[in-house]
Amino acid sequence: MKTERYIAELTSLPAFEPEREGWSALAREAIEPNPFYEPGFLMASARNLERPDAIILLVVRDSARNNRPVGLFPLCWPRLRDGILFGAISLYRNPYTSLSTPLIHADCVPEVLDAAFGLLAAPGGQADVLHMPLISASRPFGAALAAYCAGRGLPQRIGSQFSRAAIETTLSLSEYQRALARNTRKSLTRKLRRLEERGPVAFTTIRKNSPEGQKALDEFLYLESLGWKGQRGTALASKPQTRAFALSAFGTGNDGPDLFFERLSVNGRTIAMNVNLIAQRVVYTIKTAYDEAYGDYSPGALLDWNTIRFGTAGAGIARLDSCADPGHRIETIWRERESIATLIVGVTAAVAPARLDRIETGMRWMSRAIGGAKALRDKLAGAA
Incomplete structure (x- = not known):
């Protein structure tokens, strides 16, 4: 028409x-x-x-x-x-x-x-x-x-x-972290210190089309399949069609959305990962996974805590959208609401x-x- x-x-x-x-x-x-x-x-x-x-x-x-x-x-x-x-x-x-x-x-x-x-x-x-x-x-x-x-x-x-x-703020990273509830800051700091007692802790960012991009996607699919989503059959790798979707949408060498992976590891072992899409300087955290054997350390929460740095002043990102369900535990760490x-x-x-x-x-x-x-x-x- x-x-x-x-x-x-x-x-x-x-x-x-x-x-x-x-x-x-x-x-x-x-x-x-x-x-x-x-x-x-x-x-x-x-x-x-x-x-x-x-x-x-x-x-x-x-x-x-x-x-x-x-x-x-x-x-x-x-x-x-x-x-x-x-x-x-x-x-x-x-x-x-x-x-x-x-x-x-x-x-x-x-x-x-x-x-x-x-x-x-x-x-x-x-x-x-x-x-x-x-x-x-x-x-x-x-x-x-x-x-x-x-x-x-x-x-x-x-x-x-x-x-x-x-997260949508003009605060600096240190200002944003100080604005979190005192109990939240203390809990995350304590768990990070306990995790460091297990060995060297590393937070890593991997872009989709970097040399490590495809390996990071494979690692995420494996990590997700080990947890409760794998047990319920809802992990991306659980079915051939959803695995094929993930490889096509998030894999290297295609014209899918720009994205990066975040990884938390201890002693070289990956214990939490996020998949983040980027569009017009907005980051969308659409998939998360963590190693349930390290559940006492809240590795997913530690990774989300570390992600704050992308959304605060000077990082070059307009805002972060968790894409999470209401009531998700990330609400204690990311203070704004979409x-x-x-x-x-x-x-x-x-x-x-x-x-x-x-x-x-x-x-x-x-x-x-x-x-x-x-x-x-x-x-x-x-x-x-």
């Missing part, structure tokens, strides 16, 4: 893949970063985690820029766990994505939304309600979307909202607000049902 100079179209990932250069440029110039929608990560997801054609791409092009993509919305049909049975389409996510913010060029957000929403709402379009999970509510896209919906008279609902640990919301948007003013209310009710019911099932599973596992 054409809106002045902006043209929206639906296509497939294989058809769009040859435009990786323009796609990557859009990711760099987007109003908000999202490494999970960059070419390498999204293609790795599609090839290894999804059935063919599960992901539909809504692409908006700018005819004044030689038809370069200025908007990218990876779409899929909602799944049962979303609590949306019909009448809506969703921005894509999988268990390894922590954001679903669409990639939209920073200087034409309203125009891109006009074209994209117009295509969805047109006769024969996909759906007139857009389900948007995992949106950073207080960031530029969230604010721009709220203003856009208000200006166009589009109904919008917040289906759910939570906060996760982050607000994450699930939004439900009617893409045309003709969508009745009551319809969004019904969708929201279904989502809340399903969320409670899933939460209850998980609690029962954990209780039964503890009793076994």
